[in-house]
Amino acid sequence: MTASYDIIVIGAGLGGLGAAFEASRAGRRVLLLEQHNLPGGFATSFVRGRFEFEPSLHELPDVNSIEEAAGTIRYLVDDAGLDIDFVSIPEAYRVILTENGTNVRMPFGLSQCADLIEKEVPGSRESVTAYLDLCAEVQAAFRALSGGEGPPDYRKIFKEHGNFLRTGSYTAEEVADALNLPAKARDLLYPYWCYLGVPMNRVSFTIWASLLNAYLSAGAVIPKLRSHEISAAFVRGIEDHGGEIRLNTRVEHVLVEDGRIQGVETSLGERITCEALISNASPTLMFNFLIHPSSAIPAAAKKMVNARRHGFSLVVVYLGLDADRHALGLEDYSYFIAPHMDTEKLYQGIYSLESDEIMQASVCLNAANPTCSPNGTTILALTAGYRSEAWEDVRAEDYFRVKTRAADRLIRQFEQATGTDIRSHIEEIEIATPQTFARYTGAYDGIVYGYEPEPWYSVVPRALSMKKETFVRGLYFCGGFSYRCHGYGSSILSGKDAGETAVRDLESGVTT
Amino acid sequence: MKITVRNSLVDMAAFLLHLRTRNGRFRRASSASRETGRINELSSRIHPPVQSFKITSRTEESPTTATFRMTPVEPNGKVAVFRAGQYISVEADIDGICISRPFSIASPPDDSYRENYYDLTVRTKDDGFLAPWVMKNWAVGSIVQTSDPQGYFHYESLRDLDTLVCLAGGSGVTPFRSMIPDLLRNEPDVSIVLLYGVTSPNEVLFREDWPQMVSKYPQRFRFIPVCSEPADDWSGETGFLSVDLIGRYVSTPQGASFFICGPSAMHAFLDSELAKLNLKPRQVRRENFGDGERKRSFPGSLQISVQIEGSDTVLEIPADSAETVLVALERAGLNPPALCRSGECGWCRSRLVDGAVYVPENSDGRRAADLKFGYFHPCSSWPQSNLAIRIPRNPKKY
Ligand SMILES: Cc1cc2nc3c(=O)[nH]c(=O)nc-3n(C[C@H](O)[C@H](O)[C@H](O)COP(=O)(O)OP(=O)(O)OC[C@H]3O[C@@H](n4cnc5c(N)ncnc54)[C@H](O)[C@@H]3O)c2cc1C
Ligand code: FES
Secondary structure (H helix, E strand, O other): OOOEEEEEEEOOEHHHHHHHHHHHHOOOOEEEEOOOOOOEOOOOOEEEOOEEEOOOOOOEOOEOOOOOEOHHHHHHHHHOOOOOOEEEOOOOEEEEEOOOOEEEEEOOOHHHHHHHHHHHOOOOHHHHHHHHHHHHHHHHHHHHHHOOOOOOOHHHHHHHOHHHHHHOOOEHHHHHHHOOOOHHHHHHHHHHHHHHOOOOOOOEHHHHHHHHHHHHHHOOEEEOOOOHHHHHHHHHHHHHOOOEEEOOOOEEEEEEEOOEEEEEEEOOOOEEEEEEEEEOOOHHHHHHHHEEOHHHOOHHHHHHHHHOOEOOEEEEEEEEEOOOHHHHOOOOOEEEEEOOOOHHHHHHHOOOOOOOOOOEEEEEHHHOOOOOOOOOOEEEEEEEEEOHHHHOOOOHHHHHHHHHHHHHHHHHHHHHHHOOOOHHHEEEEEEEOHHHHHHHHOOHHHOOOOEOOOHHHOHHHHHHOOHHHOOOEOEEEOOOOOOOOOOHHHHHHHHHHHHHHHHHHHHHOOOO | OOOOOOOHHHHHHHHHHHHHHHHHHHHHOOOOOOOOOHHHHHHHHHOOOOEEEEEEEEEEEEOOEEEEEEEEOOOOOOOOOOOOOOEEEEEEEEOOEEEEEEEEEOOOHHHHHHHOOEEEEEEHHHOOOHHHHHHHHOOOOOEEEEOOOEOOOOOOOOOOOOEEEEEEEHHHHHHHHHHHHHHHHHOOOOEEEEEEEEOOHHHOOOOOHHHHHHHHOOOOEEEEEEEOOOOOOOOOEEOOOOHHHHHHHOOOHHHEEEEEEEEHHHHHHHHHHHHOOOOOHHHEEEEEEOOOOOOOOOOOEEEEEEEEOOOOOEEEEEEEOOOOHHHHHHHOOOOOOOOOOOOOOOOOOEEEEEOOEEOOHHHOOOOHHHHHHOEEOHHHOEEOOOEEEEEOOOOOOO
16 A cells, blocks of 8 residues: 555544545545544444443534434434434423422424423513524525635625624623523523533533534434444445544644654554545644644744633443433433533533532433343433533542542532432443543543634634644644534534545645 | 425525535645544544553462463553453464453452553453463563453442442452442442352462451451361361352342352352342342353264355364354364353354254343344354354454
C-alpha cells in the first residue's frame, strides 16, 4: 500500500467517519487513522457481563418517524445508505425538580407540549406557543442556511428569516424574557440545556432554539444495537467505497511546511503524505500538540483556541440491573432530575465534586429498546455534567474512591427523586469520568462538549469565519469541536461537510 | 410574527456585530501554548500505554511458583494505579515470537503505591508457554514490559454485599492477596471467607501472609485451605470446593457476594455447585485463569488467511480446531493485540471475513453490532473451518 493519499482523516469519531465516508464516496483515496482499537470515539458500546451499554447517546433528534426521516437520520439511512436500525423514543422526558416538587412527563409534539404546559401553568399558552413557534422558525432558517455554499446573502436572509437574524445575537434567556415566558414554563422547557452545557443566560438562542425544536417537534430515535452500530455501519460504508481504515494508529505529528499540510507521522513509525487533512482531533489538540514543527503553528491559531471557552465533561454511571424496568418502577425513558432549573447555579455547581447542585440526565434504555438487555434485566445510565476542573486535583491514588463517591451521589439523587430502589439490583456498574473520556478519545482534559456556543461564537459566526480558522492550507476540522458544535447530528454532518469541502477544494486546486 | 428583543434596529445591528465581537476576543486572547491537560495527565497515571519495570526481588513460593517484585525503570516513574484484583498483561519476546499473558497484581494498592512496586506471582503449571519461560529467565535486574492495569474482577462497594466469599484454586489466589488486605484495611463493614483449593499443602501460596491477616482481623477474615490430595498429617478441609464446604463456613450464602478465581476446570465444577444455591448473577464474579481449553473437533489442521491492517499482503497460516485463533496468530509470529485472553476486553477484535468459528457462551464478549457487521474476538474463538480474517496492528512498538 502506498504511503500517499489524497485525504487523511485523523480520528474515527462520528466527524471523522462522516468525513472519510464522503471523501471516499467521491472517489478520493482516503486513509482514516484511529488511535483506539474501535471506531466511533464517543459513539461506541461496551460489554460487561450480560449487558452491552450505550456509552453516550441519549437520543438523536430530527426525525418525524423513522419512515419519514429528516436531518441526520435521513442523511445516514437514505443518503449514505448505511445499514442501521433505529427505534423510537416514546416520550420527550420526565422532569423532576426536587425543590419545588415539579414532576411532569413532557410529550413530543409542539402543540402537545403547549397543551401540557397550559395545564401545569394556566395562562401560559400564548407565550409558550409564540416561543415554540419562534424556535421552529429559527431551526428552519438555520437549516436553510447551513446547506448553502459561499458567503451568505444577507438581503435574502433578512427577507426570509428576519426573526432568525433579530434573535441571533441574544442569549436564550434574553429571548425568553422578551416573550414573557413564565418561570414555571421555563422549568419544564429548559432541561435540554444540559445537552448544550451552557447556562441559559449565556447560550446562543439560535443554537438553543434549533435544539429544542429538533427534539420537541419531531421526536427522537436511537440505534437498536447502541451507537457502535452507527460507527460499524460507517466503517462498512467507507470500505465499500474503497476507503482504508487503520485502528490502533495514533497520529503523533501533523507535518506542516510553508503553511501547507504535508502529511502525518504515526505512532507506528509511518510517515504518510496527503493533499488534504481532515482532523477529528480538536483545534485545541491540533494547534498545541499535533502540528510539527511547532514553529509552524500560527500564533493566531493559539489565540483562537484560547479565546474560546471549553465546554464541560460528564460523569456517567452505567448500571445493569437484575430486574424488569416495570418491577423497578422505571416507566420513562429520559429523566431530567435537578434541585431546580436555575441553569447558572447548576453550571456553577459542577465545578465542584462536593456540590449537590447537580442535574442528571438519565436514561432507561429498555423503555425505548426493550430487547437491549436479557429478559428480566434493565439498563439505566445516570449522566451529569462536570467541569473538568472539578477533577483536576484528584490524585491518581484516590481516583477510584472519588469516582465511586460521585456515582453514589447520582444514584442517591435518582432514587430519592423517583422513589425507586436501584441500589439493591445492581448487577454490573461502570463509572465514566472526564478521565475515562480523555483515555478513550484523547480529548483535551476529557472535554466532551466542544467549545461553548455563546452568541458571539455560535454556529453562525463560526460558519462565517470557518475558512479563516483553519490557518493551514489543506487542513479541515470536523466533529464536536468544529463549527456545528458538539452532539451526534452536528458531528456527523460536520464530517460530511468537511469531506465534501476537502474534495471540492482538491478538485479546484485551492489547497495547493 | 416579528420578534423584537430590544428594538428592531438594535437587534439587527447586534447580529452584524457578531464577527466584530469575535475578532476582538480573538485579538485580545493569549497566544500561549497549552500544557498537557491535567485530566490527560491523570489518565496517564491510571492507563499508561505501556509500563517498563525492573525486577527487584524474586521469592520462591513453592517448587513451581515464584513472586517477582518489580519497580518502574524510569527514575521518576510510578506504578499505574489499579483496583485490587486487576491484572497486567506481561509481554515477552520468546525466540522471535511476541506473546503476552495476563497476571493478577498480587500486592495491595496501598503498599504498591507507598513503595512503588507490583508483586506478580507466576506458577509454571498454569500456562505452557510464557510462565516456564518467565521462571527460567526473570531474575533480579531483568527488564519487563507490561500493559496498564486491566480487568473487572474487583470489589465494588456500590454493588457487592458485605459478606464476601472468595473461592480460589491454585495460582488463582493471587488477586486475593491484593484484594483481601485492601478490603480489610479500607472497607470496615466487609467480612471475608477465603476458601482456597490446592492439590497438596506445600502448594499453598503466601502461606505466611494469611495467618497474619487472620490474627490482625480475627472477626472479619477466615482462611480455609482445602486440600484435594492431602498427606496423612493434614488436619484441614479436604476435597474440592463445593456447596457443602461453603455451607460449613458461610451461614447465609444468599447474603454474600462470591469472587471466584482459578483454572477453567474449577469454574466448570463450581458453576454446577453454585447452581444449587440459586444465587443471583449479581452475587457472582469470575476470573478465569488460563486460556480456555477445547477438544479437537472438525479436522484438526486448518488454514487461516490473514490480512493485517495497513498491508495488502495476505498470509496463510496453519490453525487447529483445538486452539484459539489468537494462539494460531501468535504461533505464526504475527504479534496480534491481546489483553484478557478470555473474550471480555475486546482488545483483539478483528474482522471475520469468511469461515466459521465456535465461541463458548460464557466467554462471548462480542458487541451486538460486531456480530451484525462480521467482527469477532480471536482469543475466545475456535476455528471450525478455514478462515479469512483481517486483524488490527498491535499498537505497541517492540
Ligand atoms: C456521556 C455522553 C453522552 C452524550 N450524549 C449525547 C446525546 O444524547 N446526544 C448527542 O447528540 N450527543 C451526545 N454526546 C456528544 C457526542 O457523543 C459527541 O459530541 C460526538 O460523538 C463527538 O464526535 P466527534 O466527531 O467530535 O468525535 P469524538 O467522539 O470526539 O472522537 C474523536 C476520535 O478521534 C480520535 N483521535 C483523536 N486524536 C487522535 C490522533 N492524534 N490520532 C488518531 N486518532 C485520534 C479519537 O480516538 C476518537 O476516536 C454525548 C457524549 C458523551 C460522552
Ligand atoms: S484479548 Fe480480551 S477479548 Fe480478546
